[in-house]
Amino acid sequence: MIASARWRAAPARPRPFFLWLFLPSLAAALLFVAALCEVAQYAFRVFTPGSLEAGGFTLENFARLARPIYLSVLADTLLISLATALFTLLLSYPVAYAMVRAKSDFVRSLIMLLAVTPLFTGEIVRTYAWILVLGSNGFVNSVLKAAGLVNAPLTMLYTRFGVIVALVQFSMPVMIIILAAALAHVDRNCERAAANLGAGPAKVFRHVTLPLTLPGIVSGTVVIFAWTMSAFSTPQLVGGGKVLMISNLVYLQGLSSFNFPFAAVLSLLALAVAIGALGSMRPFVSRLERKAAVN
Amino acid sequence: MKGEASPAVELIKVSKSFDAVQAVRELSLTIRQGELLTLLGPSGCGKTTLLNMLAGFEVPSAGSIVIGGRDVTAVPPYRRNTGMVFQNYALFPHMNVFDNVAFGLRMRKMAKFEMARAVGHALEMVKLEGLASRRIRQLSGGQQQRVALARAIVIEPKVLLLDEPLSALDRNLRGAMQVELRELHERTGLTTLFVTHDQEEALGLSDRIVVMSRGEIQQVATPLELYRLPANGFVASFIGEINRLPPARCRTEGNDVVFEIAGGIVLRARKRNQPTIGAGQETHLFVRPEHLTLVEGDRPAPNRVSCRVTAHLYQGAYTLTRVDAGPLGNLQLRVLGGEVIAAAPIGSQIKISIDLDKAVILAG
Amino acid sequence: MNAWLATRLSAGLFWSAVALILGYMTIPALVVLMTSVSPSELLEFPPSGFSLRWYERALTYPDFQGAFVNGLIVTAFASSLSLLIGSAFAYLVERYTFGGRVALEAILASPLIVPHFTTGFGFLLLGANLRIGQSYAVVVATHVLLTLPFVTRSVYVSLRNLDPALERAATNLGASPLQVLRRVTLPLLLPGMAGGWLVAAMLSLTEFTASLYVTAQRTQTLPVAMYTYVREYTDPTIAAISALLITFTTILMLIANRYLGLRRILAIDAH
Ligand SMILES: Nc1ncnc2c1ncn2[C@@H]1O[C@H](COP(=O)(O)OP(=O)(O)OP(=O)(O)O)[C@@H](O)[C@H]1O
Ligand SMILES: [Mg+2]
Numbered sequence: 001m002i003a004s005a006r007w008r009a010a011p012a013r014p015r016p017f018f019l020w021l022f023l024p025s026l027a028a029a030l031l032f033v034a035a036l037c038e039v040a041q042y043a044f045r046v047f048t049p050g051s052l053e054a055g056g057f058t059l060e061n062f063a064r065l066a067r068p069i070y071l072s073v074l075a076d077t078l079l080i081s082l083a084t085a086l087f088t089l090l091l092s093y094p095v096a097y098a099m100v101r102a103k104s105d106f107v108r109s110l111i112m113l114l115a116v117t118p119l120f121t122g123e124i125v126r127t128y129a130w131i132l133v134l135g136s137n138g139f140v141n142s143v144l145k146a147a148g149l150v151n152a153p154l155t156m157l158y159t160r161f162g163v164i165v166a167l168v169q170f171s172m173p174v175m176i177i178i179l180a181a182a183l184a185h186v187d188r189n190c191e192r193a194a195a196n197l198g199a200g201p202a203k204v205f206r207h208v209t210l211p212l213t214l215p216g217i218v219s220g221t222v223v224i225f226a227w228t229m230s231a232f233s234t235p236q237l238v239g240g241g242k243v244l245m246i247s248n249l250v251y252l253q254g255l256s257s258f259n260f261p262f263a264a265v266l267s268l269l270a271l272a273v274a275i276g277a278l279g280s281m282r283p284f285v286s287r288l289e290r291k292a293a294v295n
Numbered sequence: 296m297k298g299e300a301s302p303a304v305e306l307i308k309v310s311k312s313f314d315a316v317q318a319v320r321e322l323s324l325t326i327r328q329g330e331l332l333t334l335l336g337p338s339g340c341g342k343t344t345l346l347n348m349l350a351g352f353e354v355p356s357a358g359s360i361v362i363g364g365r366d367v368t369a370v371p372p373y374r375r376n377t378g379m380v381f382q383n384y385a386l387f388p389h390m391n392v393f394d395n396v397a398f399g400l401r402m403r404k405m406a407k408f409e410m411a412r413a414v415g416h417a418l419e420m421v422k423l424e425g426l427a428s429r430r431i432r433q434l435s436g437g438q439q440q441r442v443a444l445a446r447a448i449v450i451e452p453k454v455l456l457l458d459e460p461l462s463a464l465d466r467n468l469r470g471a472m473q474v475e476l477r478e479l480h481e482r483t484g485l486t487t488l489f490v491t492h493d494q495e496e497a498l499g500l501s502d503r504i505v506v507m508s509r510g511e512i513q514q515v516a517t518p519l520e521l522y523r524l525p526a527n528g529f530v531a532s533f534i535g536e537i538n539r540l541p542p543a544r545c546r547t548e549g550n551d552v553v554f555e556i557a558g559g560i561v562l563r564a565r566k567r568n569q570p571t572i573g574a575g576q577e578t579h580l581f582v583r584p585e586h587l588t589l590v591e592g593d594r595p596a597p598n599r600v601s602c603r604v605t606a607h608l609y610q611g612a613y614t615l616t617r618v619d620a621g622p623l624g625n626l627q628l629r630v631l632g633g634e635v636i637a638a639a640p641i642g643s644q645i646k647i648s649i650d651l652d653k654a655v656i657l658a659g
Numbered sequence: 660m661n662a663w664l665a666t667r668l669s670a671g672l673f674w675s676a677v678a679l680i681l682g683y684m685t686i687p688a689l690v691v692l693m694t695s696v697s698p699s700e701l702l703e704f705p706p707s708g709f710s711l712r713w714y715e716r717a718l719t720y721p722d723f724q725g726a727f728v729n730g731l732i733v734t735a736f737a738s739s740l741s742l743l744i745g746s747a748f749a750y751l752v753e754r755y756t757f758g759g760r761v762a763l764e765a766i767l768a769s770p771l772i773v774p775h776f777t778t779g780f781g782f783l784l785l786g787a788n789l790r791i792g793q794s795y796a797v798v799v800a801t802h803v804l805l806t807l808p809f810v811t812r813s814v815y816v817s818l819r820n821l822d823p824a825l826e827r828a829a830t831n832l833g834a835s836p837l838q839v840l841r842r843v844t845l846p847l848l849l850p851g852m853a854g855g856w857l858v859a860a861m862l863s864l865t866e867f868t869a870s871l872y873v874t875a876q877r878t879q880t881l882p883v884a885m886y887t888y889v890r891e892y893t894d895p896t897i898a899a900i901s902a903l904l905i906t907f908t909t910i911l912m913l914i915a916n917r918y919l920g921l922r923r924i925l926a927i928d929a930h
Contacts, residue, residue: 015755016836022757025748029766032804035781036773042784052787091680098677100927112921113912114681118688120858120908122865124882125901128889129687132694132898135702139690142704169684181927201666230774232868237889247776247868254780255872264784267777274772350831372830373839379831385824389846398842399832450832 042264054261061265070249074269076160077245080235081228083164085221088171092220095172096179119173123233130166130238131157158240166238167231171224178223182216183209215288222281226274246270301364303328303486304349304454309358311344311510318344320510321358326454331480331487333497336507337533342490345507346456349488351375363453373402378452378485380460384443386431392418392442393427399450417449420479437468444476448483455487461496473499494534498522506530524655531581531655536615538587538626540580554580554651558622562598564651581655584615584629588648589639596648602626604643607636618647688905694895695902702895713899723900726884730864733795733880737802738860744803745810745859746852752811753818771808778805779872786873793875801873802866806859813858816926817851854924857915861908 043062046055064070099111118126133139136153144150156162186209194204232247239248246266254263304326311319318341326332334342347353349360351372359368367375378399386395396417400410418424421441426434434442440460447455461469461476477500480487491497497504498518506513506521506529513533514526525531532539540562543554547566554562562580590596602620614635616628628647639645690704695713697706717723751757752764770778779801786797821844829843830836867882874883881900889897915921 017840018751018755018757021747021751021755024744025751025763025767028744028748028804028807029763031785031800032766032770032778032781035778035785035804038784038788039777039781091683094673094677095680095684098674109916109921111677111681113909113916114685116921116925117905117909117912118684120861120865120912121688121901121905122882123867124885124889125691125865125904126687128885128897128901129691131889132690132702133687137702137704139686139704169687172684177925177927184927201669226772230776230868232776232871233886237886247774250776250780251871254783260784263780267774267780270774271772271777274774278772350827352827352830372827373833373835375831376833377831379828381824381828383822383824385822385828387825387829387843398829398834402833402835402838446828446832 039264039267042260043268045261047259047261049259052258052260058261061261064262065265065269070266073244073246073249076243077229077270078273080160080164080167080243080245081225084167084171084228085225087164087168088175088224089217089221091168092172092175092179093217096176096183099176100180100183115176116173118169123170126170127166127233127237130162130169130234134162134165134238157238158242160239160243163235163239163243166234167228170231170234171228174227175220175224178220179213179216182213182220186212215285218281218285218288222277226277229270229274229277301328302326302361303330303363304488305361306345306349307359307361309345309348309355309360311341311348311353311356318510319348319355322510322512323358324505324512324515326486326488329484329486330502331477331489331500333489333491333501333504334507335491335494335497335504335533336513338492340507341510342492342507343458344510346379346458346488346490349454350377350379350456376450376453377456378447378450378454379456380443380447380458382459383463384439386439386442386446388431390431391427392423392429392431392434395431395442396427396446396449399446403450413449414445417445420448420482421445422475436464437472440464440472444479448479448485452485455485457487457489459491460489461491462493469496476500498534506533508533523653525581528579528581528657531657536584536627536629537655538582538584540582540623543578543580545576545578554578556622560600560622562649562651564654564656567652576658579657580651581657582626582649582651583653584627586650586653587626587628588650589616589628589630589635590646590648596646598649598651599646600649601644601646604639604641604645606641609633609636618645620647691898691901691905695898697895697898700894702893713895714903716894717896717899717903720888720896722884722888723881726879726881729874729878730880730882733798733802733878734860734863736795736799737806737863738856740799741803741806741810741859741863742852742856745807745855746814746848748807749811749814749818753815767811768808770804775805775866775868776872779869782869783872793873793878795878797873798870798878798880801869802863805866805869806862809858809862810852810855812926813855813924814848814851816923817848821847850919850923854915854919857911857919858924861911865904 042054044057044059046058046060048055095111095115099108099115102108102111131138134156135141136155136157138157140156141150141153144154156165190212191204191208194208195201199207229245230247231245232251235243235245235248236251239245241248246269250263250266250270253259253266302325304324306322306324308321308323309319310317310321322345334345336342344353348355349362351367351370355368359366361367362375362377387398390398393414396414397410400413405413414427415424418427421444423438423441423445426438431439431442440463443460461472464472473496489497489500498521501518503515503517504521505515508529514521514530516524516526521530521534525534528539531537541556543556543562545552545554547553550566551563552566554564556562588596590599600620600623602618602623604616605619605625606617608615608617612631614630614633616630616635616639618626618628620626626647693704693706694702696709696711697703698708698710698712699706748763748767752760782797782801783793786792786794791797825843825847826839829839834842864880865882866880867886870880870883871886874880879887885897885900912921915924
């Protein structure tokens with residue numbers, strides 16, 4: 001009935017609802033790009049004190065960055081971020097390990113709950129809590145005094161130490177999630193094989209578990225570094241103006257002095273550092289992952 | 296031709312390529328009304344691709360597909376009325392057994408009452424009465440398999456497509472399901488295309504078998520024909536065990552055909568009605584293990600060859616015995632029972648007879 | 660025997676360390692709970708008594724009441740919009756290839772990297788330029804962008820775990836694309852979408868830094884109002900509100916863990 005084959009070009013694959021799915025995402029992306037472009041264009045405008053309207057084109061705002069005060073804030077920001085990332089890693093790994101490997105379901109859920117809930121209580125609640133803990137009449141000092149260990153209260157609030165203590169606690173939930181994901185993907189049989197070949201628990205960890213979770217460790221550390229770079233409420237409240245990070249400068253310049261152009265420059269600087277940190281991690285992590293795949 | 300009913304499915308010069316890979320090449324095939332046709336071939340030969348084109352999940356790069364007399368090449372999958380059973384069943388985990396089976400009927404807007412009856416009937420067909428309200432997760436592998444079948448047959452498809460439906464089952468269950476599938480096919484009379492790479496399954500189940508290799512059809516035949524008269528070397532060695540002898544020159548001698556093989560070996564067979572074998576031609580001989588027999592003592596037997604035993608593989612009902620037959624290379628015999636293991640120990644010299652009358656002879 | 664002892668000992672050490680670290684993570688919340696019931700206006704440990712006066716003040720303080728309502732409005736709109744856009748985008752990325760896909764993916768994931776104050780500042784400037792100032796629209800838009808990566812990720816993971824054969828099976832049985840979406844894809848994505856929505860809602864409700872830039876007195880959300888209060892007063896009113904938030908979050912996490920599985924929401928087992 002059909003005598004010969006009919007040759008035709010294959011019809012394109014149907015893509016139902018493509019526009020319906022595409023347009024909202026596109027709109028959101030455009031909005032975000034527009035917002036960032038606003039920041040970028042303000043960075044090149046002249047600041048007129050006492051006026052919200054920015055003037056014509058200038059590079060002056062960028063030159064201002066070179067002043068020692070700003071350089072020292074930048075250095076402080078980097079230092080605090082680095083310390084936070086490292087301490088977060090050290091404290092998070094055991095928790096993530098326990099969370100993934102605990103034998104009882106209940107223990108795993110409990111650790112999960114304790115470790116992750118702080119993520120969802122919000123910056124302000126957590127920062128305020130640390131003021132209560134670290135203050136001169138706060139929890140730690142009361143305990144130390146009651147125990148007779150100190151006479152005068154220790155100064156922890158308004159110091160870099162206090163800021164880092166609070167920031168580490170902030171960052172841990174995210175780090176724990178990243179590390180737990182890495183640990184959950186380690187094939188238990190690899191560890192069993194190592195043990196079977198005569199490696200004790202410590203050696204199994206050092207030669208198998210740790211190397212296999214290295215990509216997670218690196219990306220977790222860099223992510224925390226980048227996030228801490230943009231922490232605001234902790235240095236603002238726990239640092240109390242004595243510890244300044246870029247975010248606090250942006251706030252001072254933008255919402256107190258209304259120097260939008262310079263605030264914009266500082267915002268871009270923070271963004272650049274964050275992107276730089278994440279970008280520099282990329283090749284490293286992919287190399288680690290390649291290596292893990294080969295071995 | 297004969298006054299046959301119109302074919303259920305026709306594939307006309309269908310091709311499909313994915314970027315560089317040509318998965319199916321200019322393939323033409325006719326599936327008869329009500330038959331159970333099996334697609335058999337090694338992994339990656341394009342079976343699933345062919346099935347997917349029939350179901351409409353892949354669009355052919357060229358050629359056309361006709362189902363029930365209608366060209367469906369451009370028809371979307373949900374208007375084709377093919378019933379597919381997926382390799383891992385693809386049962387909807389958020390619906391119970393009844394809703395899974397009823398899904399296709401809902402899409403066809405069947406009335407509630409009628410639907411309940413049809414689903415009940417389909418579940419009865421696959422022997423799952425009483426499990427209608429079970430959740431999918433509470434079913435065993437075999438039961439899931441039946442639900443998938445019921446779901447596909449309840450819509451009374453123009454053609455039932457089965458993609459290695461039994462491969463996820465364990466061996467015993469697979470055997471039982473093969474029998475059931477065959478019975479189900481008899482009862483429903485649905486035109487069925489069954490994909491497998493298990494030749495035993497194909498031989499046992501099918502009305503006809505299509506052997507595919509690298510996107511092309513090698514042979515279409517009944518299981519019997521396929522086993523006895525493979526069309527080429529690929530089919531011969533793909534279906535069942537077979538010994539391939541070294542190439543031979545043949546000539547006729549009275550009622551016999553004589554094959555001369557390198558090393559001075561001469562084998563004979565009765566002349567047969569096979570036009571492909573001409574005098575002086577190079578031919579290839581394929582002999583099934585069951586057509587090689589042990590010769591005891593000096594009893595006369597056709598095509599006697601001496602050889603050395605190299606291994607025994609005991610299989611229960613029979614033993615596969617491997618021998619080194621010098622210029623004929625390594626051969627495999629199928630010997631009933633297991634006595635041969637003691638009678639002809641490894642390393643011993645024995646004589647075998649090659650029954651060339653049942654051999655497959657292909658021109659070079 | 661010696662090896663057994665060593666193993667025991669190191670396991671004991673390990674678990675004590677874990678307990679200590681978890682204590683460090685949890686103590687601030689406990690201190691907040693303790694402070695919130697203290698009768699004294701000054702901070703003191705242990706509290707000299709029990710009183711609910713700070714709760715009363717927190718719940719009747721007009722700024723908090725307004726900010727709470729604002730926050731709920733913003734969160735309701737932002738998380739729902741985020742769910743719609745994020746689900747659509749996850750589906751788009753998982754199922755289709757199209758020009759500019761990589762760029763779109765990068766842009767919509769970038770709010771994770773861009774400092775919140777940069778995002779907030781950007782939307783403040785954008786709102787000012789569009790003459791819609793610090794209106795609800797700007798606040799909601801900011802929160803949508805900030806929460807979008809979380810919804811997208813959650814739905815994307817669910818989509819990846821969805822066996823494509825299920826959708827094919829439905830199609831084969833005669834379901835049109837819309838019917839497949841409604842009867843198979845969406846029901847199976849529901850847990851992922853619920854998880855994503857929950858995360859988005861929680862983050863939006865507690866978002867502070869960007870909100871500080873894009874809200875005005877009229878549109879300020881609860882964290883912003885709390886921040887303003889902390890800068891002006893030192894009494895434990897904030898402790899009371901914080902205690903309420905901590906309790907609420909904990910209960911929510913318990914429920915989420917029970918019904919959706921936190922591991923799945925947070926994509927810990929995802930590939
Ligand atoms: N979507 C695709 N994209 C690219 N190549 C494909 C695609 N699907 C199949 N192929 C290729 O087409 C060829 C045939 O694949 P197909 O799945 O049809 O094989 P099959 O016969 O079903 O094999 P198996 O028995 O292993 O299931 C293979 O080489 C495969 O790699
Ligand atoms: Mg296949």
